Amino acid sequence: MPTYKLTYWDARALAEVSRQLFALSETPFEDNRIKRDQWESEYKKDSPFGKIPILEVDGKKLPQSHAIARYLARKFGPHISLSYSSNSFFPISSYFRICREDSIREGVVDAIADQFKDFYTDHLPFFVVLTGLKDGDLSTLRIEVGEPARDKFFEYIEQIAKKNGSGYLVGRSVTWADLLIVDYMFTLESKAPGYLDGFPTMKKVKKSVENTPKLKEYLAKRPNNAF
Numbered sequence: 001m002p003t004y005k006l007t008y009w010d011a012r013a014l015a016e017v018s019r020q021l022f023a024l025s026e027t028p029f030e031d032n033r034i035k036r037d038q039w040e041s042e043y044k045k046d047s048p049f050g051k052i053p054i055l056e057v058d059g060k061k062l063p064q065s066h067a068i069a070r071y072l073a074r075k076f077g078p079h080i081s082l083s084y085s086s087n088s089f090f091p092i093s094s095y096f097r098i099c100r101e102d103s104i105r106e107g108v109v110d111a112i113a114d115q116f117k118d119f120y121t122d123h124l125p126f127f128v129v130l131t132g133l134k135d136g137d138l139s140t141l142r143i144e145v146g147e148p149a150r151d152k153f154f155e156y157i158e159q160i161a162k163k164n165g166s167g168y169l170v171g172r173s174v175t176w177a178d179l180l181i182v183d184y185m186f187t188l189e190s191k192a193p194g195y196l197d198g199f200p201t202m203k204k205v206k207k208s209v210e211n212t213p214k215l216k217e218y219l220a221k222r223p224n225n226a227f
């Protein structure tokens with residue numbers, strides 16, 4: 001088995017999906033949580049794009065959080081489902097075959113993750129003030145930036161989740177797009193209770209994902225980071 005080392009801050013943010021993919025697949029990895037001064041003095045100069053997270057696979061560096069998560073999801077999954085889902089109604093082997101044959105599903109998972117990234121960028125000016133990373137007028141930012149970005153994105157994925165009807169966004173078990181969105185929802189709900197109340201199907205998706213057995217175990221033990 002290759003050795004994996006994931007370098008990021010001591011935060012969930014852009015590394016958490018990949019940590020969860022390691023947990024779901026029960027793959028050992030080095031969770032290398034660094035401080036800003038270490039980043040500046042030791043890591044930055046040798047980083048491919050001058051940013052973290054970075055995944056090292058047998059010493060080879062892979063940057064960009066989505067590229068890392070997609071790589072791990074395909075390697076371990078491809079849909080990180082199999083025995084981890086309690087409500088997968090296909091027998092494991094046939095479900096695995098169907099996923100492999102149905103590569104359009106992988107495309108849809110990637111598209112949702114990319115759409116989330118667009119939302120994340122639009123929503124960021126509100127998010128950084130909400131989480132205390134920057135100072136600003138929270139109530140004005142909520143009305144002018146947060147809620148319009150939230151409504152645009154969550155109205156799309158609420159419909160996708162409703163239509164899929166399984167408690168997940170794509171197929172009948174958890175994918176990395178679910179992990180990505182649910183972790184962000186977790187932060188939003190802890191910082192702004194009620195902020196996602198208009199999206200009940202997505203709240204059900206969050207519940208299904210957080211109750212995925214291996215993930216539930218991981219969530220109970222992970223460091224208590226604010227975001």
Ligand SMILES: N[C@@H](CCC(=O)N[C@@H](CS)C(=O)NCC(=O)O)C(=O)O
Pocket residue numbers: 013014044050051052053063064065066
């Ligand atoms: N698009 C990149 C963004 C990475 C990014 O902005 N990382 C920040 C931490 S969240 C960083 O490396 N900051 C340190 C710096 O810019 O020197 C990704 O998704 O991985």
